[in-house]
Amino acid sequence: MSESTKAKMNVIVVKDRLEGGQQGYQVFKEAYENGAKVYGLATGSTPVTTYDAIIKSDLDFSQMTSINLDEYVGLEPTHPQSYHYFMQTHLFDQKPFAQSYVPNGMNADAADEMARYDQIIADNPIDLQILGLGQNGHIGFNEPGTDPAMARTR
Numbered sequence: 093m094s095e096s097t098k099a100k101m102n103v104i105v106v107k108d109r110l111e112g113g114q115q116g117y118q119v120f121k122e123a124y125e126n127g128a129k130v131y132g133l134a135t136g137s138t139p140v141t142t143y144d145a146i147i148k149s150d151l152d153f154s155q156m157t158s159i160n161l162d163e164y165v166g167l168e169p170t171h172p173q174s175y176h177y178f179m180q181t182h183l184f185d186q187k188p189f190a191q192s193y194v195p196n197g198m199n200a201d202a203a204d205e206m207a208r209y210d211q212i213i214a215d216n217p218i219d220l221q222i223l224g225l226g227q228n229g230h231i232g233f234n235e236p237g238t239d240p241a242m243a244r245t246r
Contacts, residue, residue, distance in 0.1 A: 113141020120146060120220065128219035130157045133183070135175040138224035140182060147186045156189050157216050161223070163195040165202070 104119075106112040120131075120142060131153075133139070162175055169176035176194045184192060193212050199205035223231050 109137075109141050112138075113143075113145050116142030116222065117145035117149070120222075121149070121151065123220040124151055129155075130159065130216045130219050131189075132161060132218040132221035133158050133179065134161045134222045134224040135178045135182075136224040136226075139222050142222065143183045146183065151187070153187050153189045158184075158189045158192045159213060159216060159218060160192070160194040161221075163197040165197050167197045169194070169197075 104115050106115055116139065123131075158179075160175060160179060164174060167174040171177060174197060176197075179192070179194065193209075193216075195209055196205055199208075225231055228236060
């Protein structure tokens with residue numbers, strides 16, 4: 093990736109998760125107002141307060157696309173621990189998107205699912221990506237020490 097195509101990372105330090113959610117919402121709103129159409133979304137506790145603020149807003153995603161970051165292998169989308177279920181209950185039921193993609197955790201062929209998801213992302217370039225941060229320092233399930241040269245989807 094050339095310097096001109098690298099995404100800029102802006103680090104914002106906040107006092108707690110509520111302030112973090114509000115800051116996240118402001119970033120989301122700014123992207124929306126600047127024409128973002130495709131949103132990469134994360135699950136877990138990190139984005140919940142941002143999603144809460146989005147739900148309370150007047151932002152309309154009925155013409156937008158979401159591409160979710162992750163899903164557990166072997167869980168049906170209706171399973172309460174699946175990330176599909178998480179997104180339905182924390183965002184999509186209140187703020188539906190025109191199209192929402194979540195990895196298919198039930199696809200028995202992981203390589204096929206990774207290729208399918210890479211194609212979805214290629215067909216729908218992400219304008220804004222929300223990532224979760226783990227207590228061990230992982231970012232979006234990229235564990236510390238993960239080789240950045242690995243496949244985009246894994």
